[in-house]
Every structure is written in C-alpha cells, then in structure tokens.
Amino acid sequence: MTKTRFDIWLDQHHAEFTAIRRDIHAHPELGLEEHRTAALVANKLREWGVEVTEGVGGTGVVGVIRGRRPGQGAIGLRADMDALALIEETGLPYASQNPGRMHACGHDGHTTMLLGAARYLAENPDFAGSVNLIFQPAEEGRGGALAMLKDGLFARFPCDAIYGLHNSPGMPASSFGTCNGPMLAAADSWQVIFRGVGGHGGSQPHLSTDITYAQAHFVLGLQGIIGRNVAPLDTVVISVGYVHAGSAEASNVIPAELVIGGTARTYAPEIRDLVERRIAELAAATAQAWGCTAEASYRRGPSALRNQPDQVATAVAAASASVGAVNVNGAIRPGTGAEDFAEMMQIKPGAFMRIGNGVAADGSFKGLHTPLFDFNDEIIPDGIRYWVNIVSEELGEDLRAAAA
Known part of the structure; x- marks a missing residue:
C-alpha cells in the first residue's frame, strides 16, 4: 500500500510521541495537581505554533487551531491528563517516579495522542473553522469537567460538537468502538x-x-x-x-x-x-x-454519558478512515463505568470512542486501574489518525493528503 504524506509524518514522529508519553507516565499527578503535565502540554503546543490558554478550570489547558479555509464551524477534542493514587508494579524503565501515583488508566496516552494531532493540524491547517484542543484535569473523581465548565469553557471556546477518546484493554490494538445513546453510566x-x-x-x-x-x-x-x-x-x-x-x-x-x-x-x-x-x-x-x-x-458523581447519533456517525467514519471499517464497531455494548466527559456532553452534542489497547494471544490483558497496566505505545499513530480524521469529517477537508 502506498503511504500518504500523513503516514510518513506519523512514522517520522512516532518515537518522539512515545518519548512524550513515557515522560508523562514517569511523572504522574493527581487531579487538579497536574502542574508539570499541564506545563508540558502548554509548552509543546506553543512550540508548534498553537494558541494556548492555561489554567482553565484549575490546571486545564486549551489550545486553539484555526483553519486557513473560510468557515465558522468549531469542534472540541478532549483528552484527560490526571493519574491515580496507586502504587505502580510494572517495573518498566519509565515507571512512576512519584510514590503512590500512577498512570493506570492511560491518560498519559490520551494526552499524547491529542498532542500528536495538535502538531499535525498546526502544520496542516487545511480545514475550515476552528479546533479546540481540550486537555482536561481531574477526570478521576475530582470534578475536572465541571471545573472547566464553571470556568466558562464553552463560552470562551465555542464548540458545535465535542469528541472524547479512551483506551480499552481487552480490545484488539487500534480497533475502535462506540454506540448510540447511553454508553457509560x-x-x-x-x-x-x-x-x-x-x-x-x-x-x-x-x-x-x-x-x-x-x-x-x-x-x-x-x-x-x-x-x-x-x-x-x-x-x-x-x-x-x-x-x-x-x-x-x-x-x-x-x-x-x-x-x-x-x-x-x-x-x-x-x-x-x-x-x-x-x-x-x-x-x-x-x-x-x-x-x-x-x-x-x-x-452524585458524573452523569450518564449519552452519545448523539450525528456525532457517532462522524466518529465511526473517522475511525473507519483511520483503520478500516472492519476494525470499527459502531454498536458496542454499553458499560456501567463512568466518565466525566459526560458533563461536557450535557451541554454540547458529542461522541465518546474507545480505542483498543491490545490483548495477548491467550486472551489476557492488564486492566485499567491496576498496578500492572501500561498504555500501548503502538496505538499512538492510530489515535492521532482518528483525531485528524474527526477534523476532516467535521470541518470539510481531507487532511491525510495525497500519496507522497
């Protein structure tokens, strides 16, 4: 298969994004304490020419990329940054350096994938409208979504639709899944x-x-x-x-x-x-x-997360463009886990998507919120692809570019 310019770009930058992910993993911070992580995000965005606002909802960061084509549409892409109060037992060379803190839910990977998309979009703003990159603090029970909303998130950064992405151990690596209606409780x-x-x-x-x-x-x-x-x-x-x-x-x-x-x-x-x-x-x-x-x-904690049909259709199309329709399930079974992205979706229509973190040949995997979990760096390029394709679907241009 002939590689596109986007494919080549991902190959060139995969190692760099892996290093960013592992650096975040080694320095986990709890919700509303993500000062180092937020600074890293803000510095990277500025380095790539993205307009940055810090301190949204405490330690949240929002980057704005405006397309070079005319258009008034605006979407939000959201990643979470916080870690868990857990003692890591992976023994990895980049394991947590902060005792009692661990990235056991993959938010280090979520942040990295959105950073990767931010860099590509900043270098290739061939779309109409604006993309708001929402790096949210405190997803793990400390009210980060509500804190950003109370700080005027959507008044300051208007969005017509919003999208979230979370890794899922036990799903094949780089497979995608979502559903219409209630997805999380x-x-x-x-x-x-x-x-x-x-x-x-x-x-x-x-x-x-x-x-x-x-x-x-x-x-x-x-x-x-x-x-x-x-x-x-x-x-x-x-x-x-x-x-x-x-x-x-x-x-x-x-x-x-x-x-x-x-x-x-x-x-x-x-x-x-x-x-x-x-x-x-x-x-x-x-x-x-x-x-x-x-x-x-x-x-009361996070509300139930309810996907909207129009945004689910967009998300499924973006995932299919990223990894092929055969690897995308648009009707996965809802679960009774929770996600405070739901609070943002109470205000704006959106869709939440899962990306497979992988499963061993024997069917085993290390689950989320466990001391042995680690985000799969091999899925970073496909997560970036997904985000870029969301922008392509929503704001009207194919950002993957022709074959190089």
Whole structure:
C-alpha cells in the first residue's frame, strides 16, 4: 500500500510521541495537581505554533487551531491528563517516579495522542473553522469537567460538537468502538450511618439495639430496589464498598454506630432519582424496624454519558478512515463505568470512542486501574489518525493528503 504524506509524518514522529508519553507516565499527578503535565502540554503546543490558554478550570489547558479555509464551524477534542493514587508494579524503565501515583488508566496516552494531532493540524491547517484542543484535569473523581465548565469553557471556546477518546484493554490494538445513546453510566456514591444503643454482646445483648441487624437487612434490601422497584429492562447497579463498625480488639461489644457505603450506577435520570430516594427510605425503615436510627446521604458523581447519533456517525467514519471499517464497531455494548466527559456532553452534542489497547494471544490483558497496566505505545499513530480524521469529517477537508 502506498503511504500518504500523513503516514510518513506519523512514522517520522512516532518515537518522539512515545518519548512524550513515557515522560508523562514517569511523572504522574493527581487531579487538579497536574502542574508539570499541564506545563508540558502548554509548552509543546506553543512550540508548534498553537494558541494556548492555561489554567482553565484549575490546571486545564486549551489550545486553539484555526483553519486557513473560510468557515465558522468549531469542534472540541478532549483528552484527560490526571493519574491515580496507586502504587505502580510494572517495573518498566519509565515507571512512576512519584510514590503512590500512577498512570493506570492511560491518560498519559490520551494526552499524547491529542498532542500528536495538535502538531499535525498546526502544520496542516487545511480545514475550515476552528479546533479546540481540550486537555482536561481531574477526570478521576475530582470534578475536572465541571471545573472547566464553571470556568466558562464553552463560552470562551465555542464548540458545535465535542469528541472524547479512551483506551480499552481487552480490545484488539487500534480497533475502535462506540454506540448510540447511553454508553457509560452515572456514577454516584451513597452512605448510611446506623446509630443505636451498644452493649455487651456476650452477657447482655438484649439491652442493646443491635445496628448490625439493621445493616444486614439493609444490604439484602438494596438488591430488592433493583429487583422490585426498577423495570427489568432498566439498568441499575448498587454495590456495597465498605462497612465500618466495632473493633477486632473488642469482639464482645455490640457497636453503637455503623457506617456503610458504596456505589450506584444508572443510565436514566428518573431511575437515578428513584435509587437515591429508595436507598434513604430503605435505610430509615430498616433502622426503625430494629429500634435504631439511620442517616443516609447520596452524592452524585458524573452523569450518564449519552452519545448523539450525528456525532457517532462522524466518529465511526473517522475511525473507519483511520483503520478500516472492519476494525470499527459502531454498536458496542454499553458499560456501567463512568466518565466525566459526560458533563461536557450535557451541554454540547458529542461522541465518546474507545480505542483498543491490545490483548495477548491467550486472551489476557492488564486492566485499567491496576498496578500492572501500561498504555500501548503502538496505538499512538492510530489515535492521532482518528483525531485528524474527526477534523476532516467535521470541518470539510481531507487532511491525510495525497500519496507522497
């Protein structure tokens, strides 16, 4: 196959982008603390002639590339920059140098792929309109998308449509997948504090109001919310993540307070409301049944991520142009993971795409959010291709260029 000028450019710069990715990997930073990463991004963009704004939503960076052809259209391409509070165990030469911090979700790769696209687009602005390169902080639960929105992201950098890209271990390397409608779930956390009268668990248990009974029945009742309050075809997950009460050094004491909490995942807003209400009602009723009290709280995290059909069609076309239609699935199964890019998509129509990080011949892979995960540098060129082809699809020009 004859290589295009774009293919040759990617070959020439692959090693450079790999080095950038590995440098970011070696210096991971948590959400809203990405000072080094943000500075690296801003410096690279300026080096390549991109207009840069720093400090958007704290540590966010936005680059703007204006096409040389006439046009008023504008799109946003978003990558996340933050790492996780995890101890890396890969043993790689570029492993984390920051103890207790690790790029275990591939945001180092996401940032690098968008940087690569920024460089190519800056060198080849043969499109009509503007491309806003959104480097978002704090995707991992620290509210980076909302912070950028509160800082006037779309007022300052108008976008007609927005696009996000995330790597997926277990998918063949450089394969792509997305779907219409709900793709990822709203991710909320809940907590209940049961309070009662403690007592001697050996000689006088009848004088206590045993909160452990209340929490046991509460946990069983949680799944009843799913089974009997939610329609069978609506998706809900309610899981217990922690239970704290008593002491291992006082096993004969019935505790007076117990804290239990977990996560809830939903797609539909009305189901989200129902789950929040029913958890509180169940806690109160269970506590009353066992003579104690319950204090329930519910904290909403990222909204459900819903792709829009027009943008999904654009994303599928861009991915197909990048790796061939046979390697693109436009109807993947939605998941109950979460992504705070959804908050941006509450305001602007968009599409979220997955790119395969690879899978071993035996079917094994290192999962996201695990100490052994590493982003696959071999997929960097195809991630860059995807971003450039999004611009081609949206802003009307074929940026891949003719055969060299």
